[in-house]
Amino acid sequence: MHADEKGALAFLGIIGRWRGCEKICHVCLKARRGSGNRAKWKPKASEWREEAIFLLIAPLRTGAARLLSVPIDLAQGLVSHAFISLNFSFHHDFSRDIRAVRLFWHLHTQTSEQGIYVAGFDEKVGATSEPTLAAEAANPTFLATHPTLPVLYAVGGDDKTGGVVLAYAIDPKSGGLTLINQVADGATNGTYISVTPDGRTVLTAHYSGGYLQSFPIRADGSLGECASRVEHTLTGKHPQQSAPHPHCIKVSPDGCFAFAADLAADRIFSYRITPESKLADGKVAAALAEGCGVRHLAFSPDARFMYAINELAATVTVFAYDAATGGLREIETVSTVPPDFSGRRWSAEVAVHRSGKFLYASNRANDESIAAFAVDPASGRLAFLQRTGGLAHPRHFAISPDGGWLLCANQDANNVASFRIDATTGKLAEPAKRFGVPACVCVVFWPAK
Known part of the structure; x- marks a missing residue:
């Protein structure tokens, strides 16, 4: 230059x-x-x-x-x-x-060299x-950022050599990453990673292996050794539920509870997060419909509602959230595919708009789409708005910090599509841009706000 x-x-x-x-x-x-x-x-x-x-x-x-x-x-x-x-x-x-x-995004193929990549976004x-x-990085499968420090965390590794959690310092000017440290994360590669709002704990979920782990975060953003491990044991009747599969672990906005969605158990488990960064007092917070395969979770901005996307049923379940007890009360379940849909149901990601007015959910397999819903602010109930197709295995997406854009990772099309979000209606416009990213599966903005 x-x-x-x-x-x-x-x-x-x-x-x-x-x-x-x-x-x-x-x-x-x-x-x-x-x-x-x-x-x-x-x-x-x-x-x-x-x-x-x-x-x-x-x-x-x-x-x-x-x-x-x-x-x-x-x-x-x-x-x-x-x-x-x-x-x-x-x-x-x-x-x-x-x-x-x-x-930052993650690209996934069966046999590949890989790492964490960065791009500017206007x-x-x-x-x-x-x-x-x-x-x-070796097979980084999911990413999360620290709430106050310029630090990015990733789960990686593989089922042969074991899983790892990696901490990277982010260069605020270039987006470059420098490894701070890494710690062992059990026998299998993690599927999901999250950070508590106080920036003191990292949590990981392992679809393969059926366990959760927690790690303390030091003052410089580096990671301490594993503080706690929780084994899941329940399974279900669907062929994809033959072994425990905790697919994500989501922290409540106040940082008091961690919620793990187990696809095999059709249950959401809650855990209290201790000052020592341990998961404690585990219990079933919600039991969902048999065979639904709960996958990912999202909270409303006001923390009154939780939304769960069910991979095997292609549905979203709405819960009222009690911040005092960590309790969940089911309100309704809505479909993410058309009423006359026939084919494989295979949903993936769910996210609530920063305004709290809209919710988005992605489908794969025989309905490659993102379904948009309006959110009733009083009840949390969902009303269908729009279904945007023309996608290719939209495994993950993220909403930009200003709420103006949805970036969808089209894993099988080797691109990321950028959709403008109508601030009034919540509907997605035709993609303003599709940029080449081979087999992208995770998109994260930094800073997140």
Whole structure:
């Protein structure tokens, strides 16, 4: 990068940086590898054309950018270690209070080299820089950020060598990651990771292995050794419920309770989090319909309601949440697929908009979509708004910190789609952008607020 291009948005196989960036969105990715030499991922020519055209005009549309130069190597269009051989360089002036975000994401393939990747994200227009490697890691499957420190946590490892929890220091300017430390996380790779609101504890859930673990966080963001471990034992009748499968562990907004959704047990378990970062007083907080396969959980911003997405039934169950006791009272269950749907039901992610007015839920398999619902503020009940299709295994998505965008990880299409959210209706517009990310499965913004 030339000296007069300081602050430029640069796509040079390193961190794509926007001047004045306040937020960073990280995503874990795995670059594909063949047996032997690394395979080279080749996006379609149309995808490169779309990328080039969008990145050329997006800064001009804001009225806040001056094009300096655009060296483009379309002949190669290759990815190695998830680095894309495509170089852009132009000045992007954020003096007009245009906020930028960075994203971290995770990419998942059966045989791959992988790591945690970073990209810039402009909340004004939904544009991103090219995702680039922020840190190498062995099979990072889920990410979480510290509430106050510039630290990112990831679960990784594998079922042969054992699981690990990794702590990374985030460079606030570039989004680069530096490993602080890592600790053992049992015999299997974790499926989910969360951090308590006070920033004192990390919690992990293990779909494979059927257990939960907790870890203390030190003052510098580093991790202490495992403080507690909880084994789940219940199973169900569905073929996917033959062994315990805690799929996520979600902390209540006040940080007093941790809730674990066990897909095999059709139950949500609650645990008290002690000052020593231990999980204690475990009990069944809610028993759901047999065979529903509860997967992920989300709280309303006012902490009055919890929403559970049920993977095997393709439904969302609404609960009233009692913050004093950690109790859950079931209110209703709604479908995420059409009434006449026939095929495999395979839901994935659920999230509540920061306004509390809307909820989004993703479906995979025979209904590749995101279903949007309006939330009744008094009762927490859901009213169907819209179903957005044209996706490919939307395993995870995240809503931008300003609430203006939903970024959906299309695992099987090797891209992330950026949808603008209508602040009044909650509906998703057609994708403003689809940017190439091989087999992305997790998207995280930083800072989260």
